Amino acid sequence: MVQPKKLKRRSVVAIATSVTLGSAGLVQFTDSEEENEPDEGSTDTFTLLEGTEHETTGYVTLAEEAGPTVMLVGGIHGNEPAGWKAANRIVHWDIGAGTLVGIPESNPTAIEAGTRRGADGKDLNRQFPTNEDPQTELAQAIWEVVEMYEPDVLIDLHESTGIYAGDPVDGVGQAIFHSGESEASAAAERAIDHVNDHYIEDPELEFMEGGFTGPESSPEGLLVHKVSRETDAMAFLVETLRTDIELETRIQWQSVVVQQLTTDWWAVDESVVDLDDVDDQDLSDTEPDDDDDEDDKPEDEEPPTARIQTDPENADETTLELEQTVELDASDSAPGSTEIETYEWDVSNEGSFDDAGSTLEVKITACGEFPVKLRVTNANGLSDTEEIVLSTD
Ligand SMILES: [Zn+2]
Known part of the structure; x- marks a missing residue:
């Protein structure tokens, strides 16, 4: 009451x-x-x-x-x-x-x-x-x-x-x-x-x-x-x-x-x-106009934000050694309005996300630049990507 x-x-x-x-x-x-x-x-x-x-x-x-x-x-x-x-x-x-x-x-x-x-x-x-x-x-x-x-x-x-x-x-x-x-x-x-x-x-x-x-x-x-x-x-x-x-x-x-x-x-x-x-x-007396309809309810559609952290820290801003191992960590990504369901990685630079998981270890086995891409997708199916580039001399 x-x-x-x-x-x-x-x-x-x-x-x-x-x-x-x-x-x-x-x-x-x-x-x-x-x-x-x-x-x-x-x-x-x-x-x-x-x-x-x-x-x-x-x-x-x-x-x-x-x-x-x-x-x-x-x-x-x-x-x-x-x-x-x-x-x-x-x-x-x-x-x-x-x-x-x-x-x-x-x-x-x-x-x-x-x-x-x-x-x-x-x-x-x-x-x-x-x-x-x-x-x-x-x-x-x-x-x-x-x-x-x-x-x-x-x-x-x-x-x-x-x-x-x-x-x-x-x-x-x-x-x-x-x-x-x-x-x-x-x-x-x-x-x-x-x-x-x-x-x-x-x-x-x-x-x-x-x-x-x-x-x-x-x-x-x-x-x-x-x-x-x-x-x-x-x-x-x-x-x-x-x-x-x-x-x-x-x-x-x-x-x-x-x-x-x-x-x-x-x-x-x-x-x-x-x-x-x-x-x-x-x-x-009213014929509703449907052209301009939106919903009043707050939409549960905030996309996630992908974020890559590395160990060693800021590995994308330093020159790495051959054979060096870098741990990639996506767990700091922001989920948006629902939880993140998948973390996917493209480390082959071929446009396909072949690896999954919130963390991934990569080893630098050649000289040059190696783009690493993360895609996170939340429970609403909305996704975001982030890319960093690892490099050796
Ligand atoms: Zn209304």
Whole structure:
């Protein structure tokens, strides 16, 4: 059970006021009467980047009971409609406890165009570098909302053209990626079990769980990573498969995942994921643009770096003796994102790697120059080579 870091019920007014007065003012509270705080049990709105092409609406719902603050983000990518269509519904849910802060259509020009990128040409989910300022005005405005409400939980809704199934190379759909807290893992597992048991018929479409990769892995600049690394919040990246699946079904999957992730405190009845009241227009007005698809999940594809060390040290910079033995050692090679599986050597200068092993002993039996090439290959099949030249007079 998530405990709120602090009581948010009293802090909303003060935080909202200070942002409006003291910051760049990228987020404006339109309903700034005497009390900015919405009435308990009601939903209030605010506006991001008012008067610009990126103008979009945020929603704040304050439950009567105290509880954690959940921030819900949809529409960071405009060609992933189930995420923002689900978010547009979820921000109106009647939550049982805590605060729901939602920005359903985070990237309105991308949504309007049905493309991954918005009018600024930027991939919004690459504009949140860790320990640096967000890189675009829109990213800054979204980050202001994070700083304003200090969510305990952030949920970002996306879609992918492929299925994750443990391997991001094929896509990241049908998965919930989450930050490292055991509580986040437990919530993700519960949501996955529930949606798989009750909403998935084809085993190939079953949801899977994935963790966040470290700061050194690409791609960088994801909102969920920045939130997870710089704040105390748990973060979830929800991905549905958007090819060959009815939009209505994907919206339902997104909705039930959020309903399950939050069920400990929201206690929202599962009937909210029923889509009977969605009109046809809402389900048919977006034709996603696939030209520009990338995956949101950090790719496990860092290549290794081959490195040759020698005994005697720096043998390639000295003139060796005839009959001298040199030990070649590749064990200092960097593995990249997975472990190195093979070390191969080409010591014949014929372009074939005929010897294997992390170390190799060679003997200089003639005068001249002898190129030695190392190839390391990691478990992802990515490889790197390094060459040194041993020489005698
Ligand atoms: Zn996305």
